[in-house]
Amino acid sequence: MENLKVLIVEDELIIAEDMQMMLEQLGYSVTGIAISYTEAIKILEFELPDIVMVDINLKGKETGIDLARTINERFEIPFIFITSNMDRMTIDEAKLTQPSSYLLKPFKAQHLYAAIEVALSNTSEGQKQENKEPDENAHLIKDSLFVKKNHHFVKIKIEDIYYIKADGNYLEIICEEEKFLIRSTLKNFMNRLPVSDFFQTHKSYIVNLNFVEALSSNYVLILEEEVPLSRNSREMLLERTQRFS
The missing domain is CATH 3.40.50.2300 (Response regulator)
Known part of the structure; x- marks a missing residue:
């Protein structure tokens, strides 16, 4: 950041x-x-x-x-x-x-x-998607997310995001040292992320594959956090990469 x-x-x-x-x-x-x-x-x-x-x-x-x-x-x-x-x-x-x-x-x-x-x-990219008002506190531009913090914007490189958790119409963006809350749906946000690096493991979670430390039958490990992994997503993930095979 x-x-x-x-x-x-x-x-x-x-x-x-x-x-x-x-x-x-x-x-x-x-x-x-x-x-x-x-x-x-x-x-x-x-x-x-x-x-x-x-x-x-x-x-x-x-x-x-x-x-x-x-x-x-x-x-x-x-x-x-x-x-x-x-x-x-x-x-x-x-x-x-x-x-x-x-x-x-x-x-x-x-x-x-x-x-x-x-x-x-x-x-900001994707402002008119899903016919909803844009989040005034977060803007995705090229390879960075600009998030409002203490009444000014800070820059987060997309590649530095560890994982994303959905809670209704809000997303929790988890980085190494901080968490940020922005207004967006998981589907809308996923469509604007680089496909090669990010993967939806569960209906409420997206992970940055570069930070996945381990894979089990029902979760992936990032920052010692067990991020949920659905059965279908696990099969897709195993097909997509050989690193966990």
Whole structure:
């Protein structure tokens, strides 16, 4: 588990530094501040953040919209446009890049927090599945799950999840040192996990096969916990892998 990482791309340093202070107070990590398209690309290539704050009106040959296009083409991570005002032509051009959210200057910490939450929600996979409202406290994006903890989002790599337990419309996500509760059905969540690593052992359990320590007739052992294993699932598991044969 790690804090959500943010890159700030803003050519007014006072605004950028204020934004960094707000983000850090909210519990997020800032990977860097870039004042131009070129600087932003260098930072993105060195350390990929989870989200980028992009000033639309960057000074120089390449604008924030140019950077947004490159982010979409090369990095495929969510970004938030920052702006004080835009003419109609700029608005139409910005919309084509499909930003995850917008943030209007001047702004306060709560506006920044709301923009990030909207961006994660808009980027999250499977939000409209099963015709139900998305969980405002958890968002699955690419290979990571972003879960709200102490009023900010933390990042959990999917590969670090040990197993998942269903309880009605909620799931308990078990990692090495912590547990997280999110709103989702087991079926919906399973459909968004890598098939090669995760396996449903029981109507209420999904396990990460990389952490299975042992297999018995009615359970698999993970973290010294006996996770239930149904008869049909056991047969499927034995067919799928030779490690337990």
